[in-house]
Amino acid sequence: xxxxxxxxxxxxxxxxxxxxxxxxxxxxxxxxxxxxxxxxxxxxxxxxxxxxxxxxxxxxxxxxxxxxxxxxxxxxxxxxxxxxxxxxxxxxxxxxxxxxxxxxxxxxxxxxxxxxxxxxxxxxxxxxxxxxxxxxxxxxxxxxxxxxxxxxxxxxxxxxxxxxxxxxxxxxxxxxxxxxxxxxxxxxxxxxxxxxxxxxxxxxxxxxxxxxxxxxxxxxxxxxxxxxxxxxxxxxxxxxxxxxxxxxxxxxxxxxxxxxxxxxxxxxxxxxxxxxxxxxxxxxxxxxxxxxxxxxxxxxxxxxxxxxxxxxxxxxxxxxxxxxxxxxxxxxxxxxxxxxx
Amino acid sequence: xxxxxxxxxxxxxxxxxxxxxxxxxxxxxxxxxxxxxxxxxxxxxxxxxxxxxxxxxxxxxxxxxxxxxxxxxxxxxxxxxxxxxxxxxxxxxxxxxxxxxxxxxxxxxxxxxxxxxxxxxxxxxxxxxxxxxxxxxxxxxxxxxxxxxxxxxxxxxxxxxxxxxxxxxxxxxxxxxxxxxxxxxxxxxxxxxxxxxxxxxxxxxxxxxxxxxxxxxxxxxxxxxxxxxxxxxxxxxxxxxxxxxxxxxxxxxxxxxxxxxxxxxxxxxxxxxxxxxxxxxxxxxxxxxxxxxxxxxxxxxxxxxxxxxxxxxxxxxxxxxxxxxxxxxxxxxxxxxxxxx
DNA sequence: GTCACTGCTTGAAACCTTTCAATCACCAGG
DNA sequence: CCTGGTGATTGAAAGGTTTCAAGCAGTGAC
Numbered sequence: 028x029x030x031x032x033x034x035x036x037x038x039x040x041x042x043x044x045x046x047x048x049x050x051x052x053x054x055x056x057x058x059x060x061x062x063x064x065x066x067x068x069x070x071x072x073x074x075x076x077x078x079x080x081x082x083x084x085x086x087x088x089x090x091x092x093x094x095x096x097x098x099x100x101x102x103x104x105x106x107x108x109x110x111x112x113x114x115x116x117x118x119x120x121x122x123x124x125x126x127x128x129x130x131x132x133x134x135x136x137x138x139x140x141x142x143x144x145x146x147x148x149x150x151x152x153x154x155x156x157x158x159x160x161x162x163x164x165x166x167x168x169x170x171x172x173x174x175x176x177x178x179x180x181x182x183x184x185x186x187x188x189x190x191x192x193x194x195x196x197x198x199x200x201x202x203x204x205x206x207x208x209x210x211x212x213x214x215x216x217x218x219x220x221x222x223x224x225x226x227x228x229x230x231x232x233x234x235x236x237x238x239x240x241x242x243x244x245x246x247x248x249x250x251x252x253x254x255x256x257x258x259x260x261x262x263x264x265x266x267x268x269x270x271x272x273x274x275x276x277x278x279x280x281x282x283x284x285x286x287x288x289x290x291x292x293x294x295x296x297x298x299x300x301x302x303x304x305x306x307x308x309x310x311x312x313x314x315x316x317x318x319x320x321x322x323x324x325x326x327x328x329x330x331x332x333x334x335x336x337x338x339x340x341x342x343x344x345x346x347x348x349x350x351x352x353x354x355x356x357x358x359x360x361x362x363x364x365x366x367x368x
Numbered sequence: 369x370x371x372x373x374x375x376x377x378x379x380x381x382x383x384x385x386x387x388x389x390x391x392x393x394x395x396x397x398x399x400x401x402x403x404x405x406x407x408x409x410x411x412x413x414x415x416x417x418x419x420x421x422x423x424x425x426x427x428x429x430x431x432x433x434x435x436x437x438x439x440x441x442x443x444x445x446x447x448x449x450x451x452x453x454x455x456x457x458x459x460x461x462x463x464x465x466x467x468x469x470x471x472x473x474x475x476x477x478x479x480x481x482x483x484x485x486x487x488x489x490x491x492x493x494x495x496x497x498x499x500x501x502x503x504x505x506x507x508x509x510x511x512x513x514x515x516x517x518x519x520x521x522x523x524x525x526x527x528x529x530x531x532x533x534x535x536x537x538x539x540x541x542x543x544x545x546x547x548x549x550x551x552x553x554x555x556x557x558x559x560x561x562x563x564x565x566x567x568x569x570x571x572x573x574x575x576x577x578x579x580x581x582x583x584x585x586x587x588x589x590x591x592x593x594x595x596x597x598x599x600x601x602x603x604x605x606x607x608x609x610x611x612x613x614x615x616x617x618x619x620x621x622x623x624x625x626x627x628x629x630x631x632x633x634x635x636x637x638x639x640x641x642x643x644x645x646x647x648x649x650x651x652x653x654x655x656x657x658x659x660x661x662x663x664x665x666x667x668x669x670x671x672x673x674x675x676x677x678x679x680x681x682x683x684x685x686x687x688x689x690x691x692x693x694x695x696x697x698x699x700x701x702x703x704x705x706x707x708x709x
Numbered sequence: 710g711t712c713a714c715t716g717c718t719t720g721a722a723a724c725c726t727t728t729c730a731a732t733c734a735c736c737a738g739g
Numbered sequence: 740c741c742t743g744g745t746g747a748t749t750g751a752a753a754g755g756t757t758t759c760a761a762g763c764a765g766t767g768a769c
Binding site: 077079080081082083084085086087096102103105108109111112115119124125126127128129131136139140143145146147148166169170255286287289290312313315316317318319320 | 418420421422423424425426427428437443444446449450452453456460465466467468469470472477480481484486487488489507510511596627628630631653654656657658659660661
């Protein structure tokens with residue numbers, strides 16, 4: 028029944044159903060134009076031959092696809108998958124397909140994905156870039172590809188960005204710790220390259236200054252990534268400090284670090300929050316379920332994704348009267364046991 | 369400099385560089401065949417015109433792409449993103465691009481993705497299907513698309529599967545609890561549709577039978593999904609049972625449920641593991657960092673992904689002398705505080 | 710001066726679908 | 740019987756790339 032020797036095309040279907048190419052195409056794209064019994068015949072032929080429409084050819088002719096892609100920093104970080112879910116919700120409403128691409132924090136992989144996706148002529152691109160000033164983004168914009176930057180902002184206003192005020196988030200975290208009486212506070216995060224890290228830390232320093240303290244009071248512990256494993260390692264380092272000068276509180280650049288730190292702190296016998304208070308960032312679902320429920324700076328993850336997708340779809344649809352926007356959401360501190368024992 | 373009026377094609381580049389179409393294509397695909405200065409000229413022209421290769425046309429001609437896709441059940445479940453990471457590692461070694469697709473446990477979305485990807489003529493497809501007996505998978509196989517099923521098996525041996533012995537995993541969990549003296553044990557999981565749920569529960573029942581107990585001793589609490597939120601709800605229900613008949617232990621079909629359950633149990637004042645012992649499944653990174661570190665059944669997540677990707681690439685490459693395999697890994701119980709206080 | 714060879718470049722064909730103007734068959738109205 | 744109109748179908752052209760047989764120029768051997 029099924030012809031396995033060579034791929035089945037519209038031509039074969041047309042021959043089998045005794046109609047012309049054009050009719051087969053009409054069955055596919057404008058079924059109402061085809062009489063019921065012809066349509067029936069064509070559909071049967073398709074089924075019997077196992078016809079599968081060739082998307083490349085279709086797209087080549089049509090000039091565009093019904094596909095979006097989200098290039099994210101770290102697919103194993105629940106923060107980004109929650110953002111992705113928001114994107115998917117909106118995309119589904121518009122009958123668009125979303126591909127998720129994991130750059131894994133590596134600029135060269137991000138670049139490879141972006142190039143590939145542009146070549147694929149996707150309708151639009153959502154990116155949480157390693158570096159929002161990357162020239163590739165400018166290239167995409169120049170080539171007319173709709174792009175929205177998610178969870179970062181960008182110096183130039185040549186595209187939409189949707190983000191959360193990271194500096195404010197950092198400030199909230201530190202103010203909270205200062206309010207609780209902490210004086211020696213650590214900031215845990217890295218690599219430097221990540222804007223999320225820089226801005227949250229900048230917010231932390233700003234908060235210190237506002238409270239008449241020196242920004243250098245912040246003990247910075249640099250990590251190589253924002254992962255649980257790096258959080259564990261940071262815990263070792265923190266525990267290794269002489270107790271007298273050891274920070275009494277740590278602000279982590281994200282919850283994965285905080286959860287790793289927490290786990291190691293507990294396993295090394297440090298009491299949380301008494302000996303070490305911990306603040307995370309993102310308020311992922313696992314934060315509340317942690318060994319000691321984690322105080323964290325909450326970001327509207329789903330909403331971030333939804334908003335970004337809506338802006339992208341607007342740009343892709345109303346290309347002309349689309350105005351680029353810079354949406355900034357406000358983070359919110361959620362206090363839990365890891366700071367307020 | 370950049371021509372925004374109409375898309376730039378090889379033709380335009382050829383004209384700008386004063387060479388023929390074929391030469392431009394050679395620069396793109398077999399640069400060694402082109403003399404250095406011609407190549408230079410062509411590359412300059414490409415840069416100046418902002419030429420971006422049209423992947424649709426390329427693929428149409430070439431007949432295949434350098435793309436794999438992984439259609440997963442739940443992108444927000446760290447288990448699957450870890451599997452995805454294993455896949456990405458192998459794919460990268462072979463210079464293949466991976467798209468992640470989130471079916472979100474919905475058969476219709478899974479179907480839409482699979483159809484779309486087949487139309488796109490991807491090199492191969494990795495799927496963790498809602499239902500591994502879905503006819504769509506058989507269609508794909510019949511059409512000659514390389515497919516590997518991940519984390520499930522399938523009745524027929526028409527494709528490769530890579531999975532972990534879920535029944536054994538269920539058995540390990542229950543044996544552990546029985547060894548600790550628990551007699552009233554709950555199984556928390558659902559929906560019924562998911563093989564993971566059915567098999568882990570079957571393993572649980574088998575363990576009871578092997579220990580001369582009735583499989584009906586297992587108190588089944590059905591959930592609508594394997595999520596933290598459903599775990600929280602299950603916690604409510606469990607806590608609502610009269611204390612005398614309430615299970616003293618719960619085996620959850622995955623860690624997300626277990627973490628939700630744990631969180632609610634703690635917040636409702638049940639002591640874990642004294643009043644309620646909890647076993648999860650997957651041993652995701654967050655399990656060890658939980659409020660009470662979670663006993664869990666560990667699966668080799670990265671390896672699962674790596675193996676699946678290798679089988680897929682083998683099938684795509686050596687189409688003819690590829691033999692379908694059914695790889696089954698062995699799970700392992702990791703005992704932590706949530707059972708052995 | 711011819712031949713065989715090498716290294717580059719060329720131009721047309723092919724990939725498969727969609728689109729659109731043209732055609733056809735048929736019917737109702739005059 | 741002709742005209743105009745309607746709805747269904749047709750066939751050719753177009754879309755951008757890759758491939759491949761063929762062409763061309765230059766070189767070394769005879």
